[in-house]
Amino acid sequence: MLSRTADHLFWMARQMERAENLARLLDVSLAVSLLPASRGGADVSAPLVLTGTLDAYLARHGEPDASRVLAFMSFDAGNPSSILSCIRHARDNAHAVRGKITAEMWMSINATWLEARELAQGGAGDQAFFDWVKERSHLFRGATHGTCQRTDAFSFIRLGTFIERADNTARLLEVKRHLLDDADAADYYAWSALLRAVGAFEAYHALYRDAPSGRRVAELLLLRPDMPRSLRACFDEIYKWLARLEGDNGRAAKRLAAELRAAQAYTSVDEVFEAGLHDYLTRMLGDITRLGALVHEAYLEAA
C-alpha cells in the first residue's frame, strides 16, 4: 500500500477515535459539573488540560466556565482539538483515500461531517450531541468492520484506533488522577461518571459488586484484558495489528509494541500504585507517543 494512503487511513481512524473519546470526556465533565463541588464537581477545565488547549482557551475566553468549555471543545472550528475539528480531519483524511475505503465507510464519515457542521450551528455541546458523536463513531466502526477487506488498510485503521485510544485512556486517568490517588476516599458520583464515560459502569459492577474505589477503577482501565478501552486491551490490539503488517521496516515499532504488551500483561495494580500513578501514566504516555513516531517512520513516511 502507498505510504501516504496508510498515513491517511491511520489518521482517519485516530481522529474519529479522538472525537469519540472527547465526547466521552465531555460527557463526564458535564455530569460532574452538575455535582456540588464537594463531590468532585466544578472540574470544568479537565477537557482543556487533557487536550492541551487550556492556554488557548484562557487567551480567548478567560476563566473556564462549564458551558463555554463545552462549546469550545465541541463546536469551535478554530480549536483544532474540538470534536468538530476532529471529525473534519477524519473526513478530510477519508476524502484523500476515498478510493481505498468502501463506499459505506465513506458515506458514513461524510454524512457525519455534513451533519456535525449543521449541529454546530445549533450552539452548545450537550448530552444529546455527545451521544450522537458516540453513535456516529460506532456506525463508522461498524461500517469498517462489516465492509472493509482485511488487508493492510484495515490493519492501519485498527492500529490508528488503538494507539489513539491507549493515549486517550491514559490521559483520561491522568486528568482524573486526584480521584484515583486518594485511593479509598471513594466518591461514588465522580467514579460513576468516569466509568460511564468509558462505557465501563456495568462491567465494573458485574466484576466487583461493590462501590467504586480508585484502585479497582485503575485496575479495570489499565490492566484488564477484557475491557475494550483499557490500556492492556489497546496494547494487545496494537501488537496484533502491527505484527500482521508485511515487510521488515517495522521492526522497531513491533519490538516496542511487544514490550509494552508484555509489561502491561505482567504488572499488578499494587505495583502501579507503589511506583506512583502519576509516574506510571507519564511513562505510558511517553511510550505511546514513541510508538506512534516509530509507526510513522516505518510505514507512513517510508521512502
Add this chain to the structure above:
Amino acid sequence: MHALTLPEPGHFDEMLLQSGGIRSHYRTFAHWLQAQSPSVLAQKREQANQLFHRVGITFALYGDDAGAERLIPFDTIPRVIPAAEWEKLEAGLAQRVRALNAFLEDIYHEHRIVKAGVVPGEQVFANAQYQPLMQGVNLPGAVWAQVTGVDLVRHADGGYYVLEDNLRVPSGVSYMLENRKMMMRLFPELFARHAIAPVDHYPTLLLSTLRRACARENPTVVVLTPGHHNSAYFEHAFLAQQMGVELVEGRDLFVRDDHVYMRTTAGHKAVDVIYRRIDDTFLDPLAFRPDSMLGVPGLMQAYRKGNVVLANAVGTGVADDKSIYPYVPEMIRYYLGETPILDNVETFQCRHPAELDHVLANLERLVVKEVHGAGGYGMLVGPAATRAELDEFRARLLAQPENYIAQPTLCLSSCPTFVEAGIAPRHIDLRPFVLTDGRETSMVAGGLTRVALRAGSLVVNSSQGGGTKDTWVLEE
C-alpha cells in the same frame, strides 16, 4: 399529469415532435412518465440529491472562494438513443480516434501530412500544445491517446456533429457511471421495461486498455491525480478504486535510474503504466514547469526511454486544439483513405483574413471560441450576446485573429428536463469515451449527456451551470 412544454419551432427535440407526438424510441418512457405522480417524482429527485451528496459526488469549482464542493445537478429524464443511431456513432467515433492517433504518430515522427500540404506546418509546430521533446519517441503500439472524449451535438437538421475532441485528460466518465447507478436505484421498473445497454463495465475496459498499453507482462498500473483539491478528484479516486489500482500523487512516486517507483508501506514498488490525470506541463518539474509541485522529477526521462507508459501520451493536446479541429476530416481521408462518418461543425479560422471578415460581418450569428480555451470559458455566443460583449469580442478578434475560430450557432437538440415549472426542453450534448490499444477500439454504449439547465442556454459545462442526464442506448 405533467406540464410538458413543447420545443420551439425549428428545434430538434430528442423526445417530442413539433406536433406534440412522441418519437418512437421514447414512447415507453413517456407512457411511464405520464403515469407517475409529480409529487413522487419530486421526492425521487430529492432522494437523488441527498444520495449524491452523501456519496460525495461533487466537484470543486476553480475560482470559488469558499472552496466549496457542489453537486452537478442530475436530471432524472434520460437521454435515449436508438440502437441504429448509436451504431453509426460508434463507427464514426472509432474512425475518428484512429485518425487522430495516426496524426499524432505522424507529426511526432515523419510529418507526412504536413509535407503533403494537408495540414499547414505552422498550425502544428508553432502550436503551444506541440511538445518538441516527443519528436521521434516510439510509443508501444503507436498509441498516443488511449482515452478520448468526443463532444457530439445534434443540430436542428437531426444530424450529429463533432464539436470537439478531447485527447488530453477527458473527464466526466464517473458521472456517466454514477448517473446510471442512480437511475437504476430510483426507477428499477424502467430497466425492466427497456433493453438498455449496460455501461458499468467501463472501468474493466479501461484497465485492460491500460494494461495492454505496456509490453511487459502483468504491468503495475496507477492513476496519477493532482490531489483532492482538483475539480475532478472524485473521478480519479473512483476510477482507481473501480480498477483496483493505486491512486497516486506526484509525491508518492520517484524516479531512480530512469525507472519509476511508488513509495509503499513495504518499501518501493516499480510502476509500469501511469493513467495520468495531470496536464503535460505539470508532469515533471525538470522537463516542464520548475515550479510545479504536482509532478515527478525525472519522469519524462524515464518515459522517453520507454521505461514507463503515460496514458494519454505527452503532446496529444496538439490534436484536439481548436485550430487543428477543422483538419480532422482531412486526416481521416489522408491516413485511413475513408470517408468521414461523423461531420465536423463548419468552422471559420480567423487567422485567414477572408474568414475573419466573414466572422466580423456575422458576429451576432456565430459562436466565437478561443483556440486554446476549454470549459466554456472565453467564448462568445453571438445571438445571446449584448452589444457591449459583441464590441469587446470584435476588438479582441482584430487584435489577435489567430487566437480565435468561429462556428455557426448550432441549435443543440433539446431533451425534456425537470425545471421549476414542470418539464421543459433544455439543450444537451453527448460525450462518449473511446478507448484504444492501437489494434482495437472499444467504448461503452452512450456516454455522458450534459444539459444546459438555463432556458435557451447552449453552455452545458458543469462549471457554467450545466447538469447531467443518464444516457440510454436501447438495444433492439
